[in-house]
Amino acid sequence: MTTAQAPEIRQVARAALAWASAHRADFALGEDALAADGQVNSSWKPLGELAQVCASVTRRTPAADPLHACAADLLAFAWRQTGDGELFLLLQRLEPFATYPLEVYAALAAAGYRHPAYEAATATVARTRGWQLTEQEPTRRLGVLKAGERAGTHRDESAERVLRRTWLGGLPEPWTFERSAGYALTHVVFHLTDWGRATTGGVPSDLTAYLADWLPPWLDTCLDARMWDLCCELLAVAASVPGLPGDAVPADAWERIAAVQDASGALPEEGDAGDPGRYFAHHYHSTLMAAFAAALTAGQGAPV
Structure with missing residues (x-):
């Protein structure tokens, strides 16, 4: 990021967060939030992503920054949507082995919103063999491990071993990069860096060196393909990994x-x-990723 680019990047973040604030009603949980046949991807997923991005923005911006104030307001809104955490406890009782409530909760917990009864109930389930043996793709498994750490639960499993089974962790041939691999690698980095909140460590040196070589052409390819959502995730990776x-x-x-x-x-x-x-x-995720990447990038250099 150059000094000349800083105001433009900051404006991307400001506009994206303003859009999310104006559309907060679309992020609200509906009456089907606890229904057995509820559509998680259109209810809990958008709200969780809103919380995840805003938790990172508040961590990477000073309290006096308008970006911080907007993100903090949206976080408070997200927490209210969960009944101040009560809905997580109800979900845990209805679907004790579902991981998505823990992942959404962990995003809010990272910002200081906690529900002790939910954490206690989840910790009990996390000690079962059923939870330990749940079959998941490696990138998702790494995410659940890290979410558990933030929420106070523990899965007796090596994060390093899980990491090395992911696409990025295996250091694949760079020409095998495509859309699904791109989203997998960005999420591995997000899990390792606590969604951009950890500014040191987290990403092993061999992965950093690999990304230093190949992130630029991958990002350039996605820009040419007009894959804006993935572009923003890759820009967030660039702002999250120290040493690039x-x-x-x-x-x-x-x-x-x-x-x-x-x-x-x-x-x-x-x-x-x-x-x-x-x-x-078709807009909420890419807009949130634009806010996420821009706020992280603006936070890398001098105040803008």
Whole structure:
């Protein structure tokens, strides 16, 4: 990030958070939040991602920063949506072996919102063989391990062993990078860096060296393909991993992100705006990732 780019990057974050604030009603949990046939991906997932991003923004910005104030307000909103944590306890009783409540809770716990009764109930389940032996893809398993650490539960498993079974942890041939691998590698980095909140350690040196070589061409390829959501995740990786060179991000990356962000602050997942009937579904994640990556990047250098 150059001094000239800093205001533009900060404006991306400001506009994206303003969009999320204006659309907070779309993040609210509906009456089906506890239903057995409820759509988790359209209820808990957006709310959890809102909390995750805002927890990182508040950690990486000073209290007097307007970005911090907006993110803190959205965090408080997310916590209220969970009934100040009561819904997590109800979910745990309804679906004791589901991991998504723990992952959403961990995002809020990282910002200081805690529900001791839920943590105690989850810790009990986490000691069972059923929880320990739940089958998951390695990247998801690493995420659950790290979520458990933040929420006070413990799974007797080596995070290093799980890491080395992920796509990024195995240091694959760089030409095997594609969309699913891209999302897998970004989430491995997010789990290792506590979603950008840990500014030192976390990412092993061999992974840092690998990313230093290959993150720039991967990001450039995604920019050319107009895959804005994945681009923002890769930009967040660049801002999260200590030791990456200054040229890890193409010089025009933020200019291209800013150009596709509309006047409301929204960013489409890919290409242009897409189906108006699914506006929120096609914009919320990429817009949150734009806020996340921009806030982390702005926080790397001098105050802007």
